[in-house]
Amino acid sequence: MELEFYIRTYFGISKANLEKVVSLFEYSELKKGEFYTKKDQYCGKLSFVESGIVRIYGEKEHKEITQWISTKGHFITDLSSLIFKTPARFNIQALSDTKLFTINKENYDKIGQEVSNWHELEKIFIAKCFITLENRVFDFLSMSAEERYLTFFENNKELFHQIPQIYLASMLGMTAETLSRIRAKKIR
């Protein structure tokens, strides 16, 4: 089970606590196309992607803007909604059949009470996410569309066979046509 492996590896947690945490997650599946959350609704859950591909996207003037694509080993949620009970800013939808381990808000809050240093571990985890986003912002400030593509492609080659490029283009801040042309230039 990837979830157990992931938490052990990244959270540095005792065997007993690991089992306690993992036992609070419930297995479920999403069929391709199904929604995990919808924008403006409350997202009172957090999930680990055991396998499959999931798209997080917002809307702006009737356009869908892909914020991020999550694959095996990622956690998904609308963090603002989960923590502050605000309406979700994003839609989250499965781009392929997806296996999840899910914890609801109630149990999520319970971890903090039951596992002594959980808040610290989670703080560090969220800090890592923050740093990743800082770097992503820096990329937008300092790179052209082509450079953004190259950098991302270098680290995520597989994705380009698995899902429509239109979503990757959006996530990289360019149109599908621009991405197509950039790729055509490189491939030949």
Add this chain to the structure above:
Amino acid sequence: MELEFYIRTYFGISKANLEKVVSLFEYSELKKGEFYTKKDQYCGKLSFVESGIVRIYGEKEHKEITQWISTKGHFITDLSSLIFKTPARFNIQALSDTKLFTINKENYDKIGQEVSNWHELEKIFIAKCFITLENRVFDFLSMSAEERYLTFFENNKELFHQIPQIYLASMLGMTAETLSRIRAKKIR
């Protein structure tokens, strides 16, 4: 003292703990132009901006890229460096005479030990920062240079009188010339 007010307001903490935390911060000043941290060095401290303006910027092919501008009420640090002891990714420099309250890594870690729910409060604080950055990424994905300017200007009018526009342009992901033209269009 802004620091005390800020922590009380945003961290929801008991009087006794508040004093403990605040007492670990030390007052200091930066003259305009002075550096708080330099890129590639270890940044083992975290500071609260009591007053003044500070620029966080990275470098890319000999160009300075302004990642963020911090003013009164913000915390500054290179988070990656502070938490994981990596070399700082950013330079941090005062754009005006600045008053700071600073805590070093050692005392910063101490708070977590001494204030019982500190990690939880800090987790929530960092989560807020994360959400802010998610929204910033979404802005880059969904807005033109002009829209980014308008949105930012609406919430930060004062800044445009106080510091060179060249930094604001960079932070908004455009050149100084583009920002100048956008502004000329609006003002008349």
Add this chain to the structure above:
DNA sequence: ATAATTTCTTGATATTTATCAAGAAGTTTA
């Protein structure tokens, strides 16, 4: 206060990226 330096503005032009359109390729559905 003057000189030196930096920043801002504006014009001319180049480059990047978006938009619109239409056929090709690929995928899903019945």
Add this chain to the structure above:
DNA sequence: TAAACTTCTTGATAAATATCAAGAAATTAT
């Protein structure tokens, strides 16, 4: 498997933004 639908590619063109340059304005240093 054929039809329907979606995505991808490519061309033509438009719009947004960058680059280079030079003078004006503002700021800083002497």
